[in-house]
Structure formats: C-alpha cells, structure tokens
Amino acid sequence: MELAVEMLNITKTYPENNLRANDGVDFVLRKGEILCLAGENGAGKTTLMKVLYGLEDHEEGTIKIRGNQENISSPMVANRLGIGMVHQHFMLVEDFTVAQNVLMGIEPRKHRISYDLKKAVTLVNEVIERHHFSIEADMVVRNLTVGQKQQVEIIKMLYRDVDILILDEPTSVLTEQEIESLFSTFRQLAKRGKSLILITHKLREIKAISDRVSVMRNGKMLGTYETDEVDERQISALMMGKSISFFIEHTKKDDESRPVIEGRKITVLRQGQERPLLNGLSFTAYSKEILGFAGVSGNGLGVLEAVLGGFIPTFDGKVLHNGKDITNIGTALLRKQGLAYVPSDRLHIGSSLKATVQENIIVGESGSFKKNGFLDQKRVTKHTNDLLQRYSAKATAQMPIGTLSGGNIQKVILAREIERYRDYIVFSEPTWGLDVASSQFVYEQIASLRDKGAAVILISSNLDEMLTIADRIIILYRGTRVASFSGDEARALSKEEIGEYMLGIRNQGDRGA
Template structure:
C-alpha cells in the first residue's frame, strides 16, 4: 500500500547533541502530494536528507515499494527514482538549461563526444512531455527564480524520478509563481508521480496536499488526511501546548520611542520575493517588543538590518528620532548598540580567542593609551564582568573551552556592559539548559526595569509570550500582527498568525 515507508528513523547530531529525529515513522502513498510540516528544528529537513542519501540515520530503515533499500548517496537515491529540489538551487549559471539538466548523465556520441543536439532535443522532449513552456537553450543566468525552480524540477524528471521532494519550494516565490508551481505539482501527481513537499505554511498545505505529516521536536506527532483536518488543529499540533516560564514580569513603564523602523524593505539577491516587506516597528524605552516568526519569514533578516550588518533596500530606521538607516555595525556600536546575536558561536564570539578578548571587542577603545592596549585594565574589566555574571573559568582561557551557557553569559555580560538605551536579542536561549535560560530571562527583565528599549526576536513562542509587552508576528517578511501581550493572547492565536492562517492588515 505505502509507496515509501521510513521506519524508526533516529538521528543524533553529535556536534551539538541535538536529537534531530527520534524513532520517526513516515509513510507516503503512491501518487499523492504529501505535506511534511513542522517548525524549524522539528526534524523534517533531517528526515528528507536521510531519504535523499545526504545523511545516514543512526537507526531505522527505508522501504520503497515494500522492498528495503539502502540509500548512501544522492546518486543512489536518484537510481531509486528519488529526486530533490533544494531550497537553494544547485544550478550552473553559465550553462544553458539543457546543459544543466543533462549534467552528469550527458548523452554522448561514439562514447566520448557530447551530443549537444541530442541533449537539447531530449530535454525539449521532457519539457513537452510534462507540459512546461521554457526554452532549453536559454542560459540559467538569464532566468527568474521561478524558472530556475522549474529547471530543478525538469532535472529530476529527466532522470525519471518517481518521487519528488521539494524543500520549502515557495519561500523564494511570488504569489503568482506559487500558483504556477502548484499547477505543476498537481499535473505531476495526475500523471503518476509522488510528491513530498516540506513547508510550514498551512494555507499551502490545505491547498496542495492530500495528506499531511506533522513533526515537532524530532518526532511525528500526527498524520492526517488533509481534508479531515483544519488549519487551526494543524497549527496547534505544530506549536504544541503552552509551557509558561518562571518569569516575573512587572508592569511596563513605557517611555519615549527609542528605535523605529519605518516601511523597511529588504530585497534578496536573486529572489523575487522580498525578504522584508514594508516592516513598521517601534520599541519604546522600558518596553520589550517580542517578534515571533518561523524561520525563513524575515526574523534573521530583521536581525541583520537592525544590527547594521545588512543595508535596507528602502525605508528608514530611527534611533531617538535620528536617522540611522545608512549606518553600519561599526557606527551603530559607537552610538551604543547592544546586540546578542542568534549565531553565538560565529558572530557572537571568536572561539579561539580568550574570554577577555571576547569581552572587549566592542569596548576595547576604552583600554587604550596612545594606541597601546592596557592589558591589565582589560583583564580587570573581564574579571569583574565574569564575577558579576558568575561565569566559570579564567578570563585568559579561550572562550571555546566554555560551555554553551557560559559562552552566552559572556556575550550577555559584554553587551550589557555597554552604556546604552537599546538592545537587540535574537534567540537568546536557543539550545541552552533551563538554569542558563532562567538566568538570561532574569537579566532581560532586570534591564527592562531599568528603562532600556528591548527588541527580542525568537521562534520560541513560550519565551515571547512570557517576556514581551508587545507581540509582533512576522510571516513571509511582513508584520501580520501587533498585539499587546495581555493574558488574552494565547499560544494558539500567535501560532495561527505565524503559520499564515490569520493576518491583521495594519
């Protein structure tokens, strides 16, 4: 009955001790469009990588049409009729569509010479067979993103794939392009192909799929016929039950507007869909604004834009009423920007440098005399901070030898040490243990009480609901909701906004 059956798949990433897949069972029927949904880190990409031969499971097996198969590489997957369209296209820009499609399985004459006519003709045949309309002699460089995606699909079909995996295929497309893609997928299903589509956009799930598998925290939590499940239920399944955190939140004493984003847009290179779409956002003194959203919906871009690491395409950013739109990270630092980044191991710290050197990155100007760094003062500063934040270890050891929680404390200590009126947090407790998380929450509440304006970006809904005064939800680069965080705001409600079921037109 089942066309594909994955059984008891378990995969642990030893680098960060994350159990990406735990005893996952996953089934797909022949000739259906099957949606695989879940939040970021739910384990859906890992599962698909295992299916496509990019990762090996620690345990578990795969059966295709009832026969157990071993998939050790994408090549083997291809031989079994499995093809995958990645989120980031793997195309060669200087090659024509035909050349890209036949790459690796080129038709040859006399065993040696590339038969361009035949390549072109056979690609054209595939294009006609599946009802696409694109000229195979065009160079990929000249195509739109939507067309590039079509090329990726043709590439798979050319290799006679029966099972197509699409990894978040809609995230780079415009609304019209999405409709076109769905037409294609339905057509492919009608002529006998099977499609797995990874997404976290529930509207799309309803629109395109017959069945849906929901994953959360590395496990499958539900498998349903799409017709029998409504989007609310899917949303609840994806986000799970609310878990209230032990944080005491005093009523906010809201002051002046400290940071303002006005109609901020960011266009991605080679993407037709804007990454940030007319974002308006205001953070007041003494206020914690929490921005929630699933990955790929603009949170990471918002982080880069506010921290000055990426320049906006249009719109304005103000600090204390002054224009800071064009300032880069260095100039923002001079104005006192404090920022705890999501990527704490690469952006937030230099792992092979000492704790002291990490602590003074933004403030080493304070330890200078005539261009000479006064080491003793800097070390004193580092020791005092380490003590105040109860960071274990000598400030002279490389920060990479500390635990994840302690590294985050060093970053927090450094950022809070700069005299400032605004601070940006991105995923401040991701991957940390409970004790470290609570320590960080306490600090955040403490500085909020001191009247700092705080912008918190997080995909952890419990965190946002427990900490934020104002809740902002982003979906496909847009702000879709702006709510005062009273007791009436439920996790389910925010989840519906996050997954694109609801939208307030601001």
C-alpha cells in the same frame, strides 16, 4: 493502495551531540499522493528525509521502496530508485545555465567527448514545456528569481525520472503567487502518478496542498492523518504540544512620535546594470512605530538592508539619523552612532559561527568588559548567562554559537542587539527559518521595543509577518516604492491584492509617508 515508501522503526542518533533525531519512526508514502511532513524546527523531519535520500545513515530500521527492501547508501542509489530531493538551500551553480545545471552528471555528448550544449537546451526545454514551467533552458541561473531557481531544482529531479520527490521547505522563500503556481505544479505531478513529500511547518499550506499529513515532534512520529479530517488548530496542537496563535497589539502613532531615521531619495546603482537597485527611495521611520518594508526578494529589500547596515555606498540621496547626516559613513561609525541591527544572514553577518556564545555577545562591546586592560571573563560569562536566561535561549556561554539551532542563534543575536539599541533598530527577515514558537518570541520582542519608544525598521519578504506586526508598510518593487499602507489598511486588503503591488502589477503612486 500501492505504497511508494515504507520506513519502519527508523532510529538515527547524531554522534556529535548524542541527539536522537529520529526515534523509532514509522513513515508511509502512498503512490500519487502529496504528503506534508510537519513539525517544528528540530522535530526530525529533515533527518528522516535525509535518511530516505541516502544522505544520512541510520542505526535501526528498514526502508522499502515500492515494496522492496532497499539499502539506500547514497543519493546516487536514491536517484536510481527514483527518489529525488529538492533541498532548502539550492544546489545550483549560479554561473551555469538552467540546462547545464539540470544535466549535471548526465550531459548529452557529441562525438563521445564534447558537451552537446545545443542538445542540452533542447532536452531541458522539452521537460520545461511538458510541465509548464516559466523559465527557459538557456537562462543563466544567476539571473533567475528565487522561485525560478526552485523550478530548476524541481526540473533537475523530473529530468531524472524521479517518481518520489522530497521537497524541504519549498515555499520558505517564495511569494504568494509563486507558491500558488508551485502548488499547481505539485498537483499536476501527483496526477501523473508522482508521490510528493513536503517538509513544512506552515499550517495553511498543509491544508492547501496535502492529501495527508504526518506530524513529528522531538524525533518521534505522532501520527499520519487525512488532511480533510483535521483542522489547522489540531495539527498545530500536535506539532507544538499546545496551541499558539500570533497576537501582537498595534498602537497608533501618537503625538510624541518623532522622526528618527529618514531616507531621502536613496539611490543605489550597480555597474553593468541599467536599473538602479534602489531608485530614489524616501521614507521616515518614527519612534514608537514598526515601519515595514515588504517586497519580493530581489526587489531592493536586501539592498536597503545593506545601506542601513553600511555595507554598500549609495550613489545619491541621504540617510538622516535624528536630523544628522549618516549617509555612507560605514558600519563602524553607524554602530557607534547607535545602529542596532538583526541581519537576515544571521550565520555570516549576524554571528561568528566558530566563536562561543559569549564572544558573540560581547563582540563590539568588549571595551566595557575590561579589567586592568584584560577581558574580565567572569563578568562576560555572567552577563551572557543573564541574557541567555532573559531571552530563554537554550545555550551555554562557552558553546560555539554554530552548534546551536537556528532559533537559538537568532535569540542570542536579538539579545545582543536589543541590549545595545538606543533609539532605532533594524530587523531583516527576523523569523526566516524559525519555528512558530521562536517566531512568536521574536514578534513579542519587536513589539516591546516599539512600546518602549524604538523606531523599528522591519525588512521582510514574509507577508504574513508584515501583516502581523507592522504599523506601517512600504512595498518595494524593482527598487522603487510602489505603495504604502498603514497596518490597518493593509490588513483590510486581501493578500492577493498586496501581492499584486509586490509583483509590480499595481502601483499606487507616491502618496508620501
């Protein structure tokens, strides 16, 4: 068996926090295989791959590519050795076309100096056709869906004749259908002799796509297994050290439920676009219920979040809170009237990364921590420490929140928002990028809020999440409500069927909800 990559005894410590991200890790990739690198957040998967791609150096260990020992000091060297990486966050210039992004740095020229833009399109279209992608080289990246942007990243690497391809959480923002087509691309690439490494923590996908799976935990490699010979439970047990499955009890809406938030024909327009971002959306969120909004990103979920958070004005329609009109009153007034909100963008909207954990906790509520006109620091710290303990967040009150892991940042935001909640709370993509254990924690918190009588609005493009916890689901497509189900109805359907609504293939008509 020909080996594409051998990494031996790799050790990498981050000096900032003295964290040993990789501790004597061995890793082997065979030629032509699809290997999943699995592990929880913080297990060291991404670090290991960054070492392989030349983005991070390492203190110990050796790397062999196709049997030759190499010193991979930069992505440039990695590219030259035929190693490519598709990052979790896209490295694309939104204003440029697909071709211009793909050819960045290796542009075709005319008369030696000018950029041959026509040839660029032809060259990239050849690669697109050869691999049966669904985009065209002259499309502007800004107008692409997330799934298509990912294709651009992959094409970027394929164009560079990469034969070892690393993909960091490639499916985290894609729909079921997009994932399926991505996977068939992966299989074709493997058939052509390319070797693929997928960083992931989704068990189902590991089973669906990989030939082998390597599992990491706490910076150590636990082992590599033929995927056929292990089941999801075993992989999960290795990843987490214990077996966990999501279990959230669902409640039926009882007679005491009352409408808390009502949307009436909410319409949001954007200049220069014919299609409204939200098109006459009506809904009612009841107390003691989790109302889910599902859809593919770009179909109005983000806009709905912005309307509920008070960031963008509506063009038409009303939002009512306990019958009172709160349309377009702005974030400050919404907060005053009881908006509790866990935003999808937890790093920019949800928190101030350079501020400490306790500053993030009391932001907006600092008035209640005053003593003689000054902040009572002791009380702030005590309050923060109480919350950190209750929400089992691994942090101290004085750390800048930006130094925490994603899961812990989310716990701090959850703590703050749940503390201030009165009768309704909005969650947007609450588990995006979180590992299994943190996700479970978030779900439990959401369910317990519901049981306490909150009207929970859950906006999420993660269908598994929707099916796990929502009591009622509204599906948005192109800003319009195309279907609504009770949670039980939805769970009775196959994911493919729900996906068809999300992609606009099916439309249930308005049944009222």
